[in-house]
Amino acid sequence: MYALTIANLKMMARNRQTTFWALFFPLVLVVVFGLFDFTATNSSKFAIIDAAETPASILLIDSFGELEARGLLDRQEQPPSLEEGRHLVASGDLDYLLSIPAEFGEAANFNGPTLMTPQNGSTDPTISPVPVTLIVGGEGEERNQLVIGAVRQGVQRTVGNASDALRPEGQASALPQDGATLDPVITERVAAATATYFEMVLLGLVAMGIMTHGTISIAVRISNYRNLSILKRMLVTPLSIWKFFAAEVTAQLLLAIVQAAVILAVGVFLFGAQINGNVLHMLPATILGSAVFLNLGFIISAWANTPAAASGMGNVVTLPMMCFAGTFFSTSALPWLLPYAADALPLAPMITALRDIGLRDATAWEVWPQLAWLAGWVAATALVAVRVFRFS
Amino acid sequence: MTAAIRVEGLAKRYGNFAAVDDVSFDVKAGEIFGILGPNGAGKTTTLEIIEGLQAPDSGQVTVLGKDIQRDANWIKARIGVQLQSSAYFAFLTLHEILTLLGSFYPRRVPPNELLEMVGLADRAKSRINQLSIGQSQRFTAAASLVNDPELVILDEPTTGLDPQARHNLWELIQAIHARNVTVVLTTHYMEEAELLCQRLAIMDRGRIVAIDSPSELINRIETTYTIKLESLQPLDDSQLKALGTSGNLNRTEFGPHAQPQRDNSYLLRLDKNPEALNRAINCIVGSGISLKHMEVRPATLEDVFLELTGNELRD
Numbered sequence: 238m239y240a241l242t243i244a245n246l247k248m249m250a251r252n253r254q255t256t257f258w259a260l261f262f263p264l265v266l267v268v269v270f271g272l273f274d275f276t277a278t279n280s281s282k283f284a285i286i287d288a289a290e291t292p293a294s295i296l297l298i299d300s301f302g303e304l305e306a307r308g309l310l311d312r313q314e315q316p317p318s319l320e321e322g323r324h325l326v327a328s329g330d331l332d333y334l335l336s337i338p339a340e341f342g343e344a345a346n347f348n349g350p351t352l353m354t355p356q357n358g359s360t361d362p363t364i365s366p367v368p369v370t371l372i373v374g375g376e377g378e379e380r381n382q383l384v385i386g387a388v389r390q391g392v393q394r395t396v397g398n399a400s401d402a403l404r405p406e407g408q409a410s411a412l413p414q415d416g417a418t419l420d421p422v423i424t425e426r427v428a429a430a431t432a433t434y435f436e437m438v439l440l441g442l443v444a445m446g447i448m449t450h451g452t453i454s455i456a457v458r459i460s461n462y463r464n465l466s467i468l469k470r471m472l473v474t475p476l477s478i479w480k481f482f483a484a485e486v487t488a489q490l491l492l493a494i495v496q497a498a499v500i501l502a503v504g505v506f507l508f509g510a511q512i513n514g515n516v517l518h519m520l521p522a523t524i525l526g527s528a529v530f531l532n533l534g535f536i537i538s539a540w541a542n543t544p545a546a547a548s549g550m551g552n553v554v555t556l557p558m559m560c561f562a563g564t565f566f567s568t569s570a571l572p573w574l575l576p577y578a579a580d581a582l583p584l585a586p587m588i589t590a591l592r593d594i595g596l597r598d599a600t601a602w603e604v605w606p607q608l609a610w611l612a613g614w615v616a617a618t619a620l621v622a623v624r625v626f627r628f629s
Numbered sequence: 630m631t632a633a634i635r636v637e638g639l640a641k642r643y644g645n646f647a648a649v650d651d652v653s654f655d656v657k658a659g660e661i662f663g664i665l666g667p668n669g670a671g672k673t674t675t676l677e678i679i680e681g682l683q684a685p686d687s688g689q690v691t692v693l694g695k696d697i698q699r700d701a702n703w704i705k706a707r708i709g710v711q712l713q714s715s716a717y718f719a720f721l722t723l724h725e726i727l728t729l730l731g732s733f734y735p736r737r738v739p740p741n742e743l744l745e746m747v748g749l750a751d752r753a754k755s756r757i758n759q760l761s762i763g764q765s766q767r768f769t770a771a772a773s774l775v776n777d778p779e780l781v782i783l784d785e786p787t788t789g790l791d792p793q794a795r796h797n798l799w800e801l802i803q804a805i806h807a808r809n810v811t812v813v814l815t816t817h818y819m820e821e822a823e824l825l826c827q828r829l830a831i832m833d834r835g836r837i838v839a840i841d842s843p844s845e846l847i848n849r850i851e852t853t854y855t856i857k858l859e860s861l862q863p864l865d866d867s868q869l870k871a872l873g874t875s876g877n878l879n880r881t882e883f884g885p886h887a888q889p890q891r892d893n894s895y896l897l898r899l900d901k902n903p904e905a906l907n908r909a910i911n912c913i914v915g916s917g918i919s920l921k922h923m924e925v926r927p928a929t930l931e932d933v934f935l936e937l938t939g940n941e942l943r944d
Contacts, residue, residue: 240732248720465716473680473710475702476733629682 238480238487245488263446263500270438271508281332281380284313286322289341293395297337297369300391309383319370326374326427333384334372341367368392370423385424392421436511439504440591441564446500447493447523448530448558448584453551455489455534460547463538468628486531493527494520501595514594518601522594525611526587530555532618539625558584583614631694633658633780633811634679639688641674648674650835652688656828658779661802661812663826665819665930671835672815673713676784679813680710693779706734709773709781709810713788717757723768724753727775734776747771747801763794770801781805783814787821799825819930829930833938843930852932854906856897858913859922863893871916872897872909893921898932 283301287294304310313331316322325331371388373381462468471481497519504510533554541547559565562584579585586607593599593607601608634656641649649671656662664672677683679690681701690697692704717726724740731737744750747767749760757765766786773781786802787795795818802825806812816822822829823843830840839846864872872895899905906925913920 240729244718244721244725244729247725248718251720466712466714467716467718469682469712470710470717472682473705473708473712474730474733475705475735 238484241476241481241484242487245484246491249488249492262449263442263496264503266442266445267439267500267503267508270435270442271504271510281310281384282313282330283310283333283335283384284316284322284325284331285335285337286315286319287337288339289337291341294337294341296395297341297388297391300394301387304384304387309380323372323427326372332374332380334374335388336370336372338367338369341369368421368423370425372425372427374427385422389422433510435504435508436596437592438565439501439508439510440595441588442504443497443500443523444526444584444588444591445555445559445564446496447527447587449551449555450496451489451493451527451530452534452537452555453548455485455531456537456541456547456551457544458485459535459538460541461544463627463629464543466629472628482535486528489531490524490527494523497523512595513598514596515598515600516595518594518599519591521601521608522587522590522604522611525608525615526583529583529587529611529614529618532615532622535622536618536625539622539627558582562588564588581610583611586610631658632656632691633660633693634662634813635689635691636675636679637689639675639678639690640686641671641678641683642686647835649678649685652832652835652837654830654837654840656780656811656813658811659809660827661806661814661825663822663829664813664815664832665817665822665829665934666815666832667817669834670832672832673784675832676782676813676815680708680782681705706736706776707779709776709778711769711773711781711783711786713784717769717772719756719758722754722756723749723760726757727772730772731775736777737775738777740775743771743774746774746804748797761794763790763797766790766794766798767801770798770805774805778810780811780813783812785815785817787816787818795821819934823930831934831937838937839933846933847928847930850928850933850936851900852898852928852936853901854899855926855928855932856899856909856913857894857922857924857926858897858918858920859894861893861919861921864895864918868916868918871912874912 285298285301287298301310301312305312310333316325316331316334319334319336322331322334322336326334369388369392371385373385459468472478498516501512501516505512534551537550537554538547541550561579562582564584590604590607590611593604594601632655634654636655637653639649639652640647652671652675664675666672674683678685679692679697681697681704684698693707695704697704718729721729723744727740727743731740741750741753744753747770749764749768749771752760752764757768760768766789770783770786773783783802787798790798799821802812802814814825827842828840829843829846830837831846832838839849841849897909899909902908913923
């Protein structure tokens with residue numbers, strides 16, 4: 238069996254054209270999706286909790302008008318509380334949340350150097366406004382800097398106006414001019430669980446690649462072997478037939494792992510996708526998923542009379558799954574009962590598991606429902622494959 | 630001497646079609662045994678049952694003294710098989726294929742030795758699709774020997790080969806036989822069967838119609854000579870009638886469909902009457918047939934086949 242596995246790998250390596258295109262077709266999609274800058278084209282979701290509702294805070298809010306007008310920010314409803322707002326950021330429903338404290342911009346705050354102490358309890362008598370808090374969940378660093386800058390500017394302008402109006406003639410501006418003292422903007426970064434659309438798609442493509450390669454290439458190989466009587470030739474040797482299949486499956490699984498690694502690597506190193514989770518935890522989902530699709534390939538090869546038919550049937554099986562099972566879009570966008578049907582297909586749990594591990598730093602055992610579902614698919618498809626398989 | 634293969638009352642049906650119908654024969658150890666028959670006669674099905682690829686509906690088959698159902702793996706380890714249309718992995722070299730196949734067996738012959746034997750030593754690093762048809766047929770024969778078998782089964786080893794490649798393969802089969810290996814082969818080439826096989830079973834429509842050595846089979850039939858003649862004009866009715874009384878003028882060998890330019894060809898089979906040859910020659914001369922070509926040859930296996938089955942043996 239070892240010899241056969243090695244031989245299989247050799248054959249795959251030498252059949253460069255087929256293997257390459259089948260294996261790395263998803264890479265084309267990775268590049269396509271990687272080249273689009275989804276963060277640049279989408280506006281970031283932004284909300285403000287204005288506890289002050291003073292002229293100063295309104296002025297500050299106004300200062301975002303320009304970013305909104307440029308389509309960079311999309312202002313959302315005000316969350317009921319700061320805590321809930323923070324959750325919204327953490328869950329990815331908001332990219333930025335600006336919290337303006339009640340004391341913000343109260344005219345009295347700027348009367349004298351000692352009227353206001355910094356929140357950290359320091360007794361440094363530096364004049365300082367009550368800082369606003371910006372909770373940042375967005376992934377795009379450029380965008381983050383833009384928004385933070387805008388807030389800082391807005392605060393300085395607002396507070397500057399207020400203090401100028403109140404300051405006695407000739408006195409220096411009350412506002413600290415350098416960053417040596419307290420920043421008027423406290424930025425708080427929330428590790429947002431959400432990943433960019435590209436990262437979602439990337440993991441979808443890993444699963445998709447394993448699916449299409451597993452299903453189609455094994456279906457084509459086996460029906461080709463049958464047409465050439467290679468299967469029969471194996472049967473007249475004392476080789477146990479399970480060893481023959483085990484060797485096929487082992488070689489394909491190894492290839493699936495390489496394929497997943499290459500696709501991930503391209504996404505991460507070439508297009509800057511961030512994979513937070515432990516990649517090794519993706520192995521069970523990769524192997525189980527791959528096994529399901531190999532079984533499907535064996536089943537198809539039993540029905541297809543020619544390798545060309547096998548390829549066509551493989552596409553018929555895999556394409557709808559690719560579209561419906563959430564590679565590119567969320568299954569919840571489907572009407573009626575279809576989301577449930579789509580989630581039941583083997584590709585969906587595989588993608589979910591990979592995304593949970595890759596993007597939400599889940600461990601392999603945390604995605605056990607998906608793995609269990611995949612294992613069920615492995616068992617069911619293996620049963621069917623064994624029943625329908627034919628050698629000639 | 631024990632039988633290498635013993636087949637008793639073997640039957641295999643596909644729906645209503647009896648592919649193999651109550652077939653019994655023995656193959657003696659050390660002989661070259663041929664199964665001759667047209668396509669669809671049941672040759673391949675019989676072999677596939679012996680090879681363990683198909684289960685019989687009824688009957689019993691023992692190979693090297695063991696039951697094919699009970700001791701399939703024991704048997705598989707000791708026989709070599711060349712399937713009718715078996716290709717090999719396109720992306721492995723000849724040497725790699727032989728190494729791989731050998732790895733399935735407890736006993737194996739080094740790949741280089743096998744390639745040497747079939748004259749492909751210099752092609753060890755080639756792939757199967759880089760070989761000519763003759764070479765790849767020799768290679769598949771070599772592949773059937775990876776386990777140093779006691780018995781090889783070759784299913785139509787020479788089909789599709791040009792005459793020279795066919796002769797090469799005949800020599801190879803004889804070389805295999807010289808290594809004390811029992812050889813079973815199927816063919817639909819009469820001359821091949823006659824030349825190679827020590828004993829021959831003629832199969833038609835799932836049954837064995839005769840089994841003996843080629844010379845005995847020829848001796849047993851009615852036909853002694855066959856006269857093939859070609860006239861300049863088509864024969865008229867009286868000429869045909871005259872010929873018909875002198876022998877068995879059953880048909881033209883080269884029918885209008887096969888070779889229209891030779892549709893004045895006739896075949897006359899003579900029976901065992903000692904006067905038959907004389908009578909036929911006199912008749913041809915006496916009836917004024919303008920001959921273009923005439924050929925008298927002794928009976929062959931083809932005549933045996935025709936007489937036994939009434940069928941022309943064609944591909």
